Structures are given as structure tokens and as C-alpha cells.
């Protein structure tokens with residue numbers, strides 16, 4: 001039996017990528033302040049920084065660009081996209097946004113009925129947490145403990161801890177909860193899925209306390225495929241039907257369309273049936289994103305997104321997508337490299353607490369592995385750990401993240417299994433000389449979101 005399944009597409013356009021020498025990479029990385037965010041993408045051979053906006057569009061999507069209606073108001077492309085969002089969600093209202101954080105910026109402050117409210121999520125993604133805090137609220141994560149036990153199998157490591165959820169609601173008081181955000185899949189700890197059973201239970205708890213339910217569904221289609229393949233009773237259900245059930249458990253859907261929308265830029269705000277909230281969102285979108293029928297997107301981009309959202313429901317596409325991630329995870333696991341297991345939907349998360357156990361958290365073990373991987377083979381990954389987490393705003397001490405991950409994020413429909421073999425070989429080579437890895441410290445540390453622009457040096 002083949003170790004992998006073949007691509008459900010053939011290649012019509014190619015983009016050349018460049019291999020570099022070790023000496024060149026050493027020079028590039030030094031100039032980048034040992035922070036791969038500062039590398040030029042043309043000096044990267046295989047770019048696994050993110051799956052956000054980095055995928056390949058189909059011929060159907062490129063064709064759709066040509067028929068975009070760029071009218072300021074009432075664009076035909078808006079109505080096409082609205083129809084697709086309604087078809088997938090069964091919600092009544094839709095407003096476009098330029099990307100996920102634009103959708104968050106419009107919606108989250110509207111849910112603040114008073115000061116000092118809190119949002120509860122399985123795990124808030126970084127930008128979501130930032131917008132919760134900018135809205136004057138606090139963000140509490142409530143994922144199951146199994147999520148942090150990287151070595152042990154659990155089919156749905158993105159699940160809410162239901163007991164903890166009830167506890168937090170009682171402790172804070174339901175009137176102080178601005179919303180419950182279900183992040184599907186749970187990006188921050190591995191692209192881990194949330195089960196339908198768990199979403200159903202969270203929804204029932206929220207309803208009992210009269211709390212607004214939000215789906216942060218950047219990767220909802222990948223979550224739906226995990227439900228189909230891992231949850232009892234869904235084996236014969238199609239992805240659209242599974243999606244309908246998933247969306248039935250929320251009142252609001254926010255989406256970075258740069259992921260399962262299969263486009264390079266775009267965002268979605270959808271509201272189930274609250275007409276008053278829709279009107280308020282329409283009012284707020286105008287000054288921040290744009291007129292409510294474009295919300296920061298060009299007409300052609302709305303066309304491409306309408307097609308992309310349809311293509312993302314295709315099971316051959318989803319099966320291949322998740323199989324690519326599974327394949328890379330299997331190769332690393334077979335070589336003894338510690339990873340978040342099972343792998344999730346969009347990336348392999350390498351557990352660098354174990355990989356570089358001799359480097360303390362405030363010398364950024366995962367960042368050290370990320371740099372070594374770039375030097376090894378020109379592969380760019382991203383740190384998800386204490387480097388990204390930052391400092392305590394009060395004490396100014398470095399915060400210790402519960403996880404130190406190197407995320408190998410797979411763009412959609414972009415790389416082949418041969419590329420993944422290059423990645424696996426390089427990670428394994430770095431693992432075999434892991435005791436030579438050295439920690440890092442700051443040459444320059446910006447006050448906020450430091451990981452984007454910091455400059456580092458080896459200790």
C-alpha cells in the first residue's frame with residue numbers, strides 16, 4: 001500500500017523556488033537577527049511559516065477573478081458570496097471583512113454589554129485575544145488537559161473542558177460573559193479538532209446561561225472532515241451537512257477566509273438571525289472595513305472566495321490535505337521526533353520542550369530549532385511558544401508558555417509529498433544533532449508583538 005495518496009489535482013502553473021547554500025543561509029539568517037520573520041521569502045526554499053493566505057487558487061478561482069464586479073455598492077460578487085456563505089452556514093446575514101482580525105474588530109466590541117466582561121474559548125487565537133483585550137474584556141482559555149499531553153492520542157484535543165466551562169461561568173457570573181468562542185480547529189495547540197458532541201454540549205451550556213455563542217471557524221472544513229473520520233455516526237454524512245450542524249451550535253460565525261476559504265485575502269462575518277446585531281455590525285463595518293457590500297474586499301476577491309468556499313467542501317481535497325499533514329507527522333514520529341500527536345489539520349507541531357530540553361523557556365528552545373531547520377535546508381517554520389507569548393504586563397518578566405512548539409504549517413494545494421520529504425529529512429537531521437542547539441537572547445525587543453520584529457543573538 002502506498003504511504004500516501006496522490007494529489008486530486010494536476011499542476012497548471014508553477015512558481016520557481018530557489019535552493020541556497022549553507023553559507024548563504026547563515027548570512028541571510030544573521031542579517032535577519034536570527035528571526036525568520038525578517039527573512040526575504042525568496043531566500044526560503046520551502047515556506048511553512050503559515051497556511052494563512054499562502055495556498056494555491058484553482059483555475060476556477062482564477063477564472064472567477066475576471067468576472068468580479070467592482071461596484072462600490074451592491075456588487076454582484078457580494079451577492080454571489082453571500083449566497084455561498086448562507087448555503088454553508090444556514091445563517092441569515094453576511095458581511096465581508098478584509099481578513100479574520102477585521103471581522104473580530106467589527107464584531108467583538110458589539111458583544112460588550114458593560115465593562116470588565118470576559119470571553120471564554122477552548123483556546124483564543126492570538127489576534128482574537130488581542131481584539132478581546134482591545135474591546136476591554138479578558139480572554140479565558142478552557143481546553144481539555146489532554147491537549148497539553150503531546151505524546152498521548154486523543155481524537156479531539158480541541159475540545160472544551162465542560163466542567164471547567166461551567167465553573168468559570170458560575171465564578172464570573174453569566175451576566176459577565178460576553179461570549180463563548182469555539183475555535184475550530186484549535187490552532188494554537190496543533191490545529192486540533194473539536195467534536196460535534198463537545199460543540200453540542202458547549203452550546204447547551206451557553207443556552208442555559210443565555211450566553212452568546214461564536215464560532216471562530218477559519219478551519220471549519222478541516223474540523224468537519226475530522227468529525228466525519230473520527231466521530232461515531234458521521235461516517236456517511238457529507239461535509240456540507242456536518243457543517244450545517246456545526247454552525248447550528250452558534251449565533252455568530254467569524255472567519256479568516258485565508259485558510260479554508262482557499263484565498264489569499266478575505267474574511268467573513270455571519271449572523272444566524274439577530275437582525276438588531278446585524279444592523280449594528282453593518283454600521284460598525286463602514287468606518288473600519290468599508291461599505292457593507294464589500295467590507296475591505298475587492299469584487300474579484302469575493303468571486304474567488306465564493307468558489308474557494310465551495311471547493312473546500314470537496315472530500316477528495318480535504319482527505320488529501322489532511323493526509324499530507326498526517327504523512328509529515330508519521331515520518332517525524334517514526335524517527336523519534338516528539339510531536340503533538342495525533343497531528344491536526346494544518347500543521348505538524350514539533351514539541352521543542354522535549355526536542356531541546358536543555359534550553360530554558362526564556363532562551364526560546366523552539367526558536368532555536370526553527371533557526372537550525374532554516375540553516376539545515378532553507379525550510380522556514382514558526383515558533384509558537386514563549387518567544388511569541390511575550391512578557392507579563394505588570395512584572396515585565398518573560399512569561400513561560402505551557403508549550404514550546406515549532407509549527408510546520410502546510411499551505412493548501414502548494415507543496416508535494418516530495419517537498420514534505422525534504423522537510424522531514426531536515427527536521428530529523430537537526431534532531432540527531434539536537435544537543436548542539438544553543439539558546440537565544442534579545443538584541444532588540446519591541447514592546448508589543450515582539451516575535452515579528454525582534455532581533456536575537458545566540459548565547
Ligand code: P71
Pocket residue numbers: 049050051052099100101102125126127128183187216218256257258267
Ligand atoms: C496563522 C494565522 C495568521 C497569523 C496571525 C498572526 C501571526 C502569524 C500568523 C490567523 C487566525 C486564526 C484563527 C483561528 C483568527 C485568525 C486571524 N492565523 N482565528 O495561524 O488561525 O485571521 O490572519 O486573517 O486576520 O498563521 P487573519
